[in-house]
Amino acid sequence: MLLLGDGDVLTQSAASTWLFRRDIEIEAASMFHSMAEAMRRFSWPSALADAARQAARDEIHHATLCETLVLSLDPEHTVHEMPDMRKLVFENEDALLYTAVSVGCVTESMSAALLLRMRETTTHSDCKKVVRQVLQDEIGHSRIGWEALRYCSANRSVRWLYEALPTMCQSARAEHIEEIGFSGDLSTYGILTAPEAKAILDQTELEVILPGMRSLIDDNCDERQSLQ
Numbered sequence: 001m002l003l004l005g006d007g008d009v010l011t012q013s014a015a016s017t018w019l020f021r022r023d024i025e026i027e028a029a030s031m032f033h034s035m036a037e038a039m040r041r042f043s044w045p046s047a048l049a050d051a052a053r054q055a056a057r058d059e060i061h062h063a064t065l066c067e068t069l070v071l072s073l074d075p076e077h078t079v080h081e082m083p084d085m086r087k088l089v090f091e092n093e094d095a096l097l098y099t100a101v102s103v104g105c106v107t108e109s110m111s112a113a114l115l116l117r118m119r120e121t122t123t124h125s126d127c128k129k130v131v132r133q134v135l136q137d138e139i140g141h142s143r144i145g146w147e148a149l150r151y152c153s154a155n156r157s158v159r160w161l162y163e164a165l166p167t168m169c170q171s172a173r174a175e176h177i178e179e180i181g182f183s184g185d186l187s188t189y190g191i192l193t194a195p196e197a198k199a200i201l202d203q204t205e206l207e208v209i210l211p212g213m214r215s216l217i218d219d220n221c222d223e224r225q226s227l228q
């Protein structure tokens with residue numbers, strides 16, 4: 001009988017987590033691709049639609065990087081097929097804004113904060129390369145959410161987003177924590193422990209997402225009122 005050493009267990013667990021991430025990248029690609037189409041349909045600034053389309057391409061690239069990493073960590077790993085992209089239909093501009101904020105301002109900001117920490121802890125060279133590449137793109141992806149919010153809040157009140165924010169944060173947190181399925185120390189492979197990830201997500205929500213939304217939503221609202 002073949003017994004696995006501690007190192008094998010660690011690399012297999014790391015490979016499983018990176019495979020889970022691959023599927024999340026495809027989900028993100030679906031979101032950005034659908035958003036890009038809707039942004040064009042609702043005549044939002046073409047720079048925003050172009051950025052969303054590029055983000056969809058980046059996410060597919062991230063998925064490929066994750067898959068390659070899985071096999072480099074554990075060449076015997078069972079890799080299921082890449083999921084198909086989903087197509088989302090947005091019935092109106094508020095539905096589109098909701099998703100842009102949820103994906104860009106919330107999920108991508110949280111992802112960038114986690115990746116910043118992962119960049120410090122990762123020592124495995126292949127993992128480090130993937131973390132660096134993904135981090136570089138995720139920061140740009142979060143800007144799509146902030147720019148969409150800036151554009152919409154300049155024209156009308158979007159205060160309803162405050163009510164939606166707890167649900168957005170909750171589902172983004174669940175996604176980021178769910179991927180951490182192993183309780184051991186995988187920091188060298190670019191995987192944070194659940195308590196550390198939770199602390200970073202709390203901090204990002206309080207110090208980045210909430211103040212960012214307040215400044216765009218409230219400042220633009222005050223400006224509109226002063227013009228009336």
Ligand SMILES: [Fe+2]
Nearest residue numbers: 025028059062
């Ligand atoms: Fe990504």
Ligand SMILES: [Fe+2]
Nearest residue numbers: 028108138141
């Ligand atoms: Fe992204």
